[in-house]
Amino acid sequence: MSTEPDSSDDTENTGPGTPDGDDSAPAATGSESEETAAAPAAEGGSTGGEAAAQVTEAQAELAAQKLERERIERRKADKAGPIDSGAKLSGTAADLLAAVRAVESGARPAATVFSAPEPPRRLAAPEPVPRPQPVPAGTPAAPPAPAQETVAAVRRVLTDGGAPEALAPQVAGALGEGAEDLLREDPWQLLRVTGVRPEQADGFARALLGAECAPDDERRGRALTVWLLEQAALAGHTALELPALTAALAQRSVPDADEAVQSALAEGEALAFQDAVEEPGTPPSEGGTEEAEGDRPVRVLIGLERYALAEESLADGLARIVNSLAKEAATGAGWESAAASASGSAAELIRAVAGHGLVLHTGGEAARTEPVALLTAARSLDLRAVAACHTPDGRDRVAARAGEADSAVTVHGLLAGTEGPGRDADGALALDLLIVPDAPRLDVESAAMVVESLPDGARLVLSGDPAQLWSAGPGRVFADLLAARVCPQIASRTPDPGPLGELLSGIGIGELNQVEAPGKELVIVPVRDAAEAVHRTLQLVLESVPRAFGVEPGRTVVITPGHGGAAGTRALNAALKERLNPGPGRFGGFDPGDVVAHSAAPGRTVLGRVEKADADGLHLSCAGAPVVVPKERVEQSVRHGWALTAHQAVGSRWPAAVVVLPGDAAQALSRPWVYTAFGRAERHLSVVHGVEQALARAVAEVPAKPRTTRLPVLLRTQVPPAG
Template identity: 75%
Template sequence: MSTEPETTQDAEPGTPGADAAAVAPEPAGEGVDRVDGPSGEGDVSGEGDVSGEGSESSGTDGGTGTEGTGSAEGAAQLSEAAAELAAQRVERERIERRKAEKQAPIEAGGKLSGTAADLLAAVRAVESGEKPVAAAFREPEPAPRGTAPEPVRQPRPVTAPAAPAQAAAPEAVAAVRAVLTGAGAPEALAAPVVAVLGEGAGDRLREDPWQLLRVPGVRPEQADGFARALLGAECGPDDERRGTALTVWLLEQAAVAGHTALDAPALTAALSQRSVPDPDAAVQSALAEGEALVFQDAPAAAPPAPASQDDAEEPQERPVRILIGLERYALAEESLADGLARLMNSVPKEDGSAADWEREAASAPRSAGELIRTAATHGLVLHTGGEASRSEAAALLHAARALGLRGWAAAHTSGGRDGFADRLARQEPADGSATGTATGAATVAGLLSGAEGPARDADGALDLDVLVVLDAPQLDVETAAMLAESLPDGARLVLSGDPGVLWSAGPGRVFADLLAARVCPQVASRTPDPGPIGELVSGIGIGELGQVEAPGKEVVIVPVRDAGEAVHRTVQLVADSVPRAIGVPAEQTQVITPGHGGAVGTRALNTALKERLNPGPGRFGGFDPGDRIVHSPAPGRALPGRVVRADTEGLHLDCSGTPVVVPREQVERTVRHGWALTAHQAVGLRWPAVVVVLPGDAAAALTRPWVYTAFGRAERHLSVVHGVEQALPRAVAEVPQKPRTTRLQALLKAQTPTAD
């Protein structure tokens, strides 16, 4: 591998800036400021190593917010002050631009300012049939496909979150607002409270103030303050209502972290930390009121052998594990286990004899042939492998089509869907002589919503015979349960994916639990990912981080010493070095960083990249036409795209060729700039070039699956902005996926007790 391609143009580092709407903890501390070389570029000299050996990085990691240690303290503080001054300068310039834009008088609504004045001007322009006058709309509009009428299937889950707010009765919102303001709580919570608690939300809050914890984003200390203001002297930490609400809140937080249940001791310990005097009573109260469910599961490991003959003569009680979980996830895991057992126990549809299946398997490459043979006689098959293994899944669908079976593939993202559709097309005969039932590709969300994929039969099941789910590690328990319930008896389900990538954003670890349970056949791909990037990622998958030969600069290491240098070099790579030296344009280069907050998080990098690649005033919620964005219509879904325009309907996006309109009230919550993403947002997607940024303050967040996922997003070129020194090889070798507590593995083994 090599260092960064030589650069001849100085790239401004941009302004990281702070974001008041941060939703993740800000990584602390920057390293020592760098001193640029004579050219002002600060070009890296010498070979860079992914493992950090020989790196020029000399910064210190921050873990508690302290800016460096020892003699580096003054320099680190200077770096922080410089960054803050730069952020203030940009903010002052933005304020001056807004003042200049508001000089012209407004005939009506003259007292409006800021966003309200901008929207009024846009509305008047639309009403008069003219183009809006806002600066954001002065640029020429993109390709015509962005302005084409939306297809009938457009109202997908994208707009679903708006339904509860629209359905809330004004009188119910007013009643809740009165309760909130009377206790000093923000009245902006009124609509969310009604959406969560229903029409009688006001009365429910008066009876139990801690019901406020059910609203997303509300923390226990805020609910405690609200309860004190509402109840006065009657409020206390031993209130049974408080213990129940905190129990439910902790289980919800556990679900956000990926758990479908919690060990009872862990839950009671967490309640103790929240000053609940009797945690066991709080848990029992939540169980009695039906807020949570209790389960007894046998531990995964067998009990230890008796130490002596006397011990062996006494009957040994089998230890059990007590788990507490929310009903929705408990039912989802049980439904999933039942659905998978049904598929495993039902006889696969017999379209084609054993000889026909064998003929198709024999004509396919080795790994693909094994997958075809296994799917011929089993209703559930697990298929593991990297990006190259998707060709084997395509071969299976090609064989199914030749045998008259209706086969479909479902990917996690639209990019994965389109890429797999291209693979299917490449396997079709060039003369167009293909016969059999048509195959196709869809997204998992589109398949379940009915916007993509096959129709449903009279029983409501998907009208197909073979379903290959790509990116299977991204399935959470609720999505997987809906898929299993949607398949008819006799259908074949193949769950295909790379077990080394990050798990799902939602609760559960479905693919990992199935692999561990060993209740169905597993086919491991023997098709390696090609090239230096494939070799590097394969090594990471087994815990080894070494150098690879990259004669075509497929892998480039850029050592940095502090946060400011990391931002500068990232912008330089995307805007100049990679397009010039590698031939990949900036719009096809993706930046990946560990978190949203901090001096080198997605917010700071997106600010700097927007300033360089698409500067503009951000007149609609901080966005301008041409901005790269990521749209998250639901938790765990990330749809990359571009801003087309903005009007009174909302923000118009183009997400992989699909027009999407995000209403104004949802923009701040569901749309972010997308030049820089986290690895969780990028999973399931690939780009021609990827720049992975590893600042020194992110060392503690690195794990082997994170590095594996981030590095594996690159197709042709990977640049690593490296500031974590030895933390990177240590994470690859020693830090596995964070564990999750689930019940699926035990449920699956109970469904198939004879499985090994």
């Protein structure tokens, strides 16, 4: 490794850093995912406003997702019969308490606790509902803004409770019609607004209820239960184990945590499940029957309905894909001919896809050529095949390798109907094969949308690097599928080349190795403090990298663990803007020419450039497409984009990358974070190093934070193990 000389310029140190939330948020805490950075702050900032009349791509996607979720809910409501392992639970408070005691003591809960099916809470659909159709251009897709009289009424309640009036549009939107009465009856409903903290809701409740406000109020316990489950989802969990949830409630001064959970279940605000626990050395159960699970321990889980439905729908859809591929589909000579023309792992992948509806493929950056070879082979066989990537950069790279512009799309564009082949008469995607690179980025809801949109008989290939960061949203779909072993898994044998490839290979197995970099592909820049880190970053981006590698400053990405702090994205972007595109920032801090990161939806960041600003909002060019962000949404969804977090950068690559590790970021580092950040560089990587031994320790000792999910259990009941 090379070491660049020190520098002496100073930059103001403004305080301690804030770690990237998605890496550091523990289960059932208030930490916020970094991909939800667009969410409003709870401290009184105004973030409401009317939706723009013009339909955006994000609105089209949200509308399509809403239609799909409604279809899933109606289908689930139609299900009847006995509840197998993992199904919804119901019962009295005494039953739940008995289950709690049984779980805490290590015994299996009595079967009667979970045997009674829950009465259906959703109306059954009168007839089958087709898959969602893409939203036509010009159709208003965004939900209507709350009525002005509702907002005014909510504002009065907020004033009476000492809460910021600026929250009124958000509260009215979250609680809907009658929000004023609901808020007066149950002040803790304020927790439904993104960013509001329990202590703020408690203060609001005390102001409204006076002496009636108490820690043991049933309304408080119920609201905190839902809030904790939402916070767990931000940390990646689709459900929480019951002991973990009750312990978190106790930490929030809820006197009877079990009663609070039961209240949330009785009101339908949460669902309970029992899942069989597979013990080491015990063969997995087949078919998910009660007899097979009778002697197995179980765990009690509590989760929100939206993620439960998504996870169940995903398991159903994957089982359908595995079982619906016609046997004759694999007998064609074309597949074998295509495999014979390929070599190594690419040939294995083509043969696996020929005979299976679902296939997993793992590998690093160089291994991306193998799904592209599969894509080319399938299209040569006149199959309707596309690759759905998570970023426009990933889409463009796949299309360039395949040599066909229409061979690759983005996931959100495919689901929204703005990219790809469209849908057939039944609402299914008109595809025979869908390949999803960067599959670890799929959260449980987007994965369910993708799978439910595929027609019977279609093939699905999920490809990705398991060492990278997981999804910003809840779930760990790719990791769960790899662990479940319900389909063929093809591990690439194509290594990433050069010193950077060697470095990443070591990090992936927990080793931070010294590598030879004769062409200065890797440079370590030691710094003493955050001020020096900012200065050295500017020097690298503006001078050293352009001089040594001919990479323009705008083509070098800066990656740091968090948004806040003296060397976070905010501070770095401010310094980079001053040098690269100085201006007064007349529109929310932005000027024409600014590089920005636009988060149209949580978990999806698209890079772009500011074109202009007018009464309609901030006009951006993102991946060559015009985007207009309404002025009331700019503060929430647009950041400067010269410096990014690893979660914002994943899925894209740049000719050069500068990874900034200030001393206060040591606690935010993990092996997946380091692997992902270092892997954004194609030709050159500079590491501004201020964490001393914490970097090597993170690579060796800090794996991905565990996430609680139900997908493996659901798959075991529906799909037999492969092979």
